[in-house]
Amino acid sequence: MTESLHPLLPAATPVLRLDDDLLQVGGVDGRAGLRVQPAGADVAALIRRLDGQRPERAVRAGAVADGVPAAVVDDLLAGLRSAGLVHDLAAADLLAADPGPAARARAAVELPAAVPAPGTGGRWRARRQSAVVVEGATRVGTPLAAVLAASGVGRVHVRDRGPTRAGDAVVGGAAAGDEGRPRALAAADAVRRASPLTDLRPLAPEAAVDLVVLCRPWAAADPLTAALHRAGTPHLVATVRGETGIVGPLVVPGAAGGCLRCAEAWRRDDDPAWPRLAAQLAAADAAPTGSTLTALFTALTAAVQVLAHLDGDDDPVTVGGALEMRPPEFLPRLRRWPAHPDCACGAARRSTPGPGPDADR
Ligand SMILES: [Zn+2]
Known part of the structure; x- marks a missing residue:
């Protein structure tokens, strides 16, 4: 029934x-x-x-x-x-609402987009039961966490160990007065401003996470990425490099589409010196980057991909690719990052062989 x-x-x-x-x-x-x-x-x-x-x-x-x-x-x-x-x-959607008239009023404006078409009832509850970790309280990560919480994601935890710098302040993210405070606390406050009842607690190491969003600029070379892959945790890149907003790839271990190491392997094919460059890029604590427009375009584009994954949509566009957007137009361009035949993730063996990645990478 x-x-x-x-x-x-x-x-x-x-x-x-x-x-x-x-x-x-x-x-x-x-x-x-x-x-x-x-x-x-x-x-x-x-x-x-x-x-x-x-x-x-x-x-x-x-x-x-x-x-x-x-x-x-x-x-x-x-x-x-x-x-x-x-x-x-x-x-089940109704039972998944936070208590109180204010929470009901906030949910009322979110529900039409969360349950857009016949047959999508139940997606609000799925979001309410989801847990997302945002790695990096950056100018993308913090507003993204706030947007996800406001869009109904029940548990949103932002991981970061650094102090807030003046340049971290951004609309919807860290506030100007947060300078000097731990970035993780500034991020939690930003999420609470948007959605006061969202669960912000860190997750236990063995707890299942529905998605980790990697918001630091060079996450692919980060050891964390390999750990996510081993644990089978889906992950998505959402960051700004220079003034280019990048959302993707979305990696779902064991499913179709390549991983971040696949993308690194294609880069290495293109330039054998790439691994040495990438290691230095990943090691540095990147300075705040991305104009307000770039950061927020990136955060919103990432939120669409996160929600598509949590809502169980088939094939979000960033599986096996990345959306890139840069000023002044911010028209997203999809760059494909197919599975690399040499990558240990084995995605190339599971997918039909196709062309390599798009040029100009
Ligand atoms: Zn791979």
């Missing part, structure tokens, strides 16, 4: 009256709307009460008690669904 659907018409969707018996729902934002007839006061009230809190059968029973025929209710819901105006929450 499937979970019953809880239809939600977001409170911001306009319900506009054209005449005594005709309503228009939505249709003023470039997307399809729905004209509803018959549409007396009882139908208008029914539409406005689609708050996602009641299962469909309770919605129908309530409307029938108010004198609206069941067939009218069914036609209305079918029309709202086919126009993409109603989002169907699962009962």
Whole structure:
């Protein structure tokens, strides 16, 4: 038996009256709307009460008690669904909400994007049960952590051991007044500002992490990467090198797509001196980098990829590739990083042979 659907018409969707018996729902934002007839006061009230809190059968029973025929209710819901105006929450989504009216109000504006289409009910709960670790409270990592928490990810921990520098301050991240404080604490405060009830505690070494986001500029040469691979933990690069924002690759050990070492192997093929350069790059505590626009474009692009992974979307675009964006246009460009045949991860053996990586790497 499937979970019953809880239809939600977001409170911001306009319900506009054209005449005594005709309503228009939505249709003023470039997307399809729905004209509803018959549409007396009882139908208008029914539409406005689609708050996602009641299962469909309770919605129908309530409307029938108010004198609206069941067939009218069914036609209305079918029309709202086919126009993409109603989002169907699962009962589990409602149970996954934080307590209190303020948390409910924050969730109400996030839910329509988290449960975008029929059949996606339950994804909010999955996000609420997810744990993400952000490695590096950088100008990308801290706003990214805040965005993920605000988007419903239940546990977000930011790892960093350094002190906050003046240049670490960024919109949505460390504040100007955080200079000198531990970056991990500044990051936790930034997440709390966006989402006060998110679980920020560190995870035990043996605890399962759904995804680690590597926000330091040269994570591939970091020993941490090998440990993540051994543990089978999915990981994603999200950083700024120079003024180029980079999101990807998303590495899911054992699945399709190469790993960070594959990308390093391609670089080494291109320049045998690369490993010596990379070791020095990874060893340095990189200075804050990336303009506000670059850092936030990168953080938001990374958040889309993280949520796609947590939500179970097939093949997020950064599996086997990286999105790169740079000023002034910030139009993302996808650079492919296929599995390298010499890499110990073995991804090349699991995927169909294709061309090497894109040029200009
Ligand atoms: Zn590999």
